[in-house]
Amino acid sequence: MDQKILRTMDYPKIIDSLIQFAQTQPGKTLAGQLAPVADLEDVKRLLQATDEAYKVDRLKGSPPFGGIVDIVPAVKRARIGGTLSPSELYGIAATLFGGRRISKYIEGVHEEDPVELLSRLTEELSDQKALENSIKRCIDENGEVLDSASSELSQVRRELRGGEARIREKLEGMIRSSTASKMLQEQLITIRNDRFVIPVKSEYRSYFGGIVHDQSGSGATLFIEPESIVAMNNKLRETKLREEREIEVILQKLTALVGEQAELLLFDADVLAQLDFIFAKGRLAHVMKATLPRMNDRGFLKLKKGRHPLIPMEQVVPIDVELGNQYTSIIVTGPNTGGKTVSLKTIGLLSLMAMSGLFVPAEDGSQLCVFDAIYADIGDEQSIEQNLSTFSSHMTNIISILKQMSPKSLVLLDELGAGTDPAEGSALAIAILEHIHALGCRMVATTHYSELKAYAYERKGVINASMEFDVNTLSPTYRLLIGVPGRSNAFAIAERLGLSADILEFARGEVKEEDLRVENMIASLEENRLGAEQERESAEKLRREMEELRKRHEQELEKLEQQRDKRLEKAEDEARQIIEKARQESEKIIEDLRRLAQEEGAAVKQHKLIEARKALEEAEPKQRKKAPAVRKALKEKAIEPGDEVSVYSLNQKGHVVEIAGKEAVVQLGIMKMKVSMDDLELIKQQPAAKPAQRSVTNLKRTRDDSIRSELDLRGSNLEEALIEVDRFLDEAFLGNLGQVYIIHGKGTGVLRTGIQDYLRRHKHVKSYRLGNYGEGGAGVTVAELK
Incomplete structure (x- = not known):
């Protein structure tokens, strides 16, 4: 692309902004070299990389590029045999560590939300952990070679520290003496030309002897290495030369390791620069509030x-x-x-x-x-x-x-x-x-x-x-x-x-008629456009409001449905708990009956016990199926007597016997119940051949049907007991039983008295009496049915 065109379009200013978002010098260099591409697939790949960086930056923030430096010049010098400095070597180690940290960061994001291109790019980074450890074992973050770099270096530095200590001790004794202290400008030890010296007044130079290494600007102070420590300083200097030679050996070894991995290191440096450059594009998109085209x-x-x-x-x-x-x-x-x-x-x-x-x-x-x-x-x-x-x-x-x-x-x-x-x-x-x-x-x-x-x-x-x-x-x-x-x-x-109307009128007369028609046409188009735009904005505003209302309605409806489902599920859980408790109690009673039969030699039929357990299991409420998201408020047809219906609350099917106002009497198996009309759903309507004739449901039962002849009410209060007695007598009457047994126990007699008062008024009971010997005595009431 012509650079003049890029300047005309202010493209370099966009590049300058991009450079500011790069965190490393190599990344800034790549950003500064960015230029438009004329191949569609290449452009799509570049935009995909920017999109992934934008996503990572939005979800997790910018990757950690701290510590990554430009290692290319140092690696190239190592490749041709030059010795690298401690700071250059440590920069390579820090860059390797930064690359591993970025790779781990991007892979963590990739597992949650795929970023294919960035993941493939980080996978290309080589594993240089061994080289990183070798460098960090020898050089610290300040670029200093550590004592642990080699045993020889450790020994030499121990000698250095010992030699320095002896020299200081010698000079300390010298400057603290009363005679010498008068001859010193200051009582301190300093270093000149890598040798320990003391500041002596110029007139006392001959007293100390030795070597003068420096003097003050006024000439009043001479920095003298006393003759007594010249030999010690010489030995210390020799030891320092040994230290320098050992450090040089260590640096050459580390540089050789870098040279061996030079090609991989240069490739890694390029990958890290690309990653920084890509994330700079993602951050620029955030700042500009830009989108993917x-x-x-x-x-x-x-x-x-x-x-x-x-x-x-x-x-x-x-x-x-x-x-x-x-x-x-x-x-x-x-x-x-x-x-x-x-x-x-x-x-x-x-x-x-x-x-x-x-x-x-x-x-x-x-x-x-x-x-x-x-x-x-x-x-x-x-x-x-x-x-x-x-x-x-x-x-x-x-x-x-x-x-x-x-x-x-x-x-x-x-x-x-x-x-x-x-x-x-x-x-x-x-x-x-x-x-x-x-x-x-x-x-x-x-x-x-x-x-x-x-x-x-x-x-x-x-x-x-x-x-x-x-x-x-x-x-x-x-x-x-x-x-x-x-x-x-x-x-x-x-x-x-405010120009005069006469002048304006004269000017309009000078304009060609054709030009006036064009201007008038444009004015008309402009007026129509403004009107259409206002109407479009009004319609768009109304559409947004309706859309917002619809979403709000759906959310509220969904919330209500969820609340309803939770309440029904809670009720079913409670019902199952009650049934489970009843089953456990019944099992205990059956077990007691078996034990009693064994003890007293009474004959208790096994199949009766099995039937009793089966009846309890069938009484457990089934898991309610999820209702449709929205139940129709209105039924398509009115419910009439004889229609087959479903009772929502019981999840049972039955037939309507009669309708009284907002309630209906529904036959559910052997039971009749009053149910609210809102709780019914029409399944099948009765034939309409004789609309005036009322449908009647006839139920016939025989003694072959399994009907209970006993009702155990022990442990119940009087109100619960009377409800159970009423249901029990209806079942017995429909089952053509002539005699039934109601077990209420002896206790205080409140339950027995209440039940017998109720039997006296019941329409299906002909007579009643207490149980005889062998029937339970005063703990049982025997009722004769009509």
Whole structure:
């Protein structure tokens, strides 16, 4: 891509922003080298990497790039045999550690939310843990070689510390003596030329003897190495030389290890730089509030609320542009300072960003094209040095564009034909537009010439556009209007500013009738557009409100359904617990009966016990099936006597015997129950042949049916017992039993008295008595049924 075009589109400023988000120097270098790519698959891969980095940054934050440095120069020097410094070696170890940390970080994200490209990139990093450990075992984070680097170095440093201690001890004794202290400028020990010295007043130089290594600026103080420690200093110096030689050996060994892995290390450094560069693109997208564009190579461009990235978000006016579908060229007309040039640059810059693998500041769903090149002639290109006028400069650029462009290019032309005679300029502009359009390029051009409005109107594949202007405030709104040609607004502005009506009327008379018709047509289009836009905004607002209400209603309905299901499940759990408790008690009773039969020799039939257990198991409520999300509030047909219905609360089927108001008597097996009509659902309606005849349900039972002849009420209170007695007597009566036994126990006699009072009034009971010997005595009441 031509660097001049990139500068015209302010592309380098985007690169400068990107560089600021890179955390390492290699990453900043890669960011500075970013350029648009003209291959669709390459662009998609670059955008995928940016999208994954954007996702990781959003979910987990930026990866830790701390400690990673530019190791390439050091590794290359190690490869050719140069010895690396301790700080360079430690930088390599820190970079290796940082690479492993980033790899672990990305793999952790990949397990939760796949980031395929980043994961593959980190998998390419080599395992250099052994080299990292070797370096860190010898060099600390300050770039100092550790004593533990070798046994020889450890021994030498012990000798150094011992020699220094002896010298200091000797000098300390010297400067503390009363005689010598008077001859010293200060009672301290210092170092000059790597040798221990003391500050002596110049007049006492001969007293100490030895070697003078330095003097103060005034000459009053001499830094003397006393003769008594010269030999000790010499030995210390020799020991330091041994230390330096050993350190050199250690560094050479470590450098050799680096040289052996040079190719892998250079590759790792490149991968880490790419990762930093990719995450810089993701962070830039966050800051710009940019989105991932859909890319194509068929010349289609659609920006939804596209923003110029270099204009503050609170000031920029988004534009909507579509190019390459119904029309391939847009002619933007209208006065200056309306935002035409900014719109032109927005289209070009966002296209360049997308082709570079960057997100674009536009709404989701925006589409951009991979062009083979973008050409632009924007701004005042007048050159005094080349003695070119504005028109000549523009024409030079345009001629160059016409020679280089292809059908897959995007051409952006600002103020086409400006700077010369209007008649000739407009004719030349139309000729250039026609040539570019005929070639099939995608083109956006701005102009002042009203003649180009008619050209765009008449030419297929070309459409007019303009920048909106508010006549009431005499200021542009900077909104790009596709399909509406621009108006000059000169008369309206002059009138608003107070120009005389006579002058305005005279001016209107000077305008050609054809031009007036065009202006009036544009004014009418503008008025209709504003009305349609207001209606669309109103409809869109209403649609959003309805959508919000619908979502809120669905959420509330779902919440109610969940609450209902939870309550029903809780009730079923409680019922199962009650049944389980009853089963356990019944099992205990049966076990007691068996034991009693064995003890007393009474004959208790085994099949009766099995039938009793089976009846208890069948009494357990079944798991309720989930009801539909929304139950119909209204039944399709009214329920009538004889209809087969389902009882919601009991999850049972039955037949309606009779209906009384809002309740119905339903036959459920051998039982009749009063049930609310709201608790019923129609399953099958009775035949309608005789609507006036009332359906009657006849139930017949024989003695072959398994009907209980005993009812055990021990442990129940009187109210519960009477309910059970009523149900029991109904079953016995329907089963044609002549005599039944009600076991209430002896106790206080309250239960027995209450039951017998109830039997006295019951319609199915002919008589009753206490049990005889062998029947339970006073603990049982025997009832004779009618």
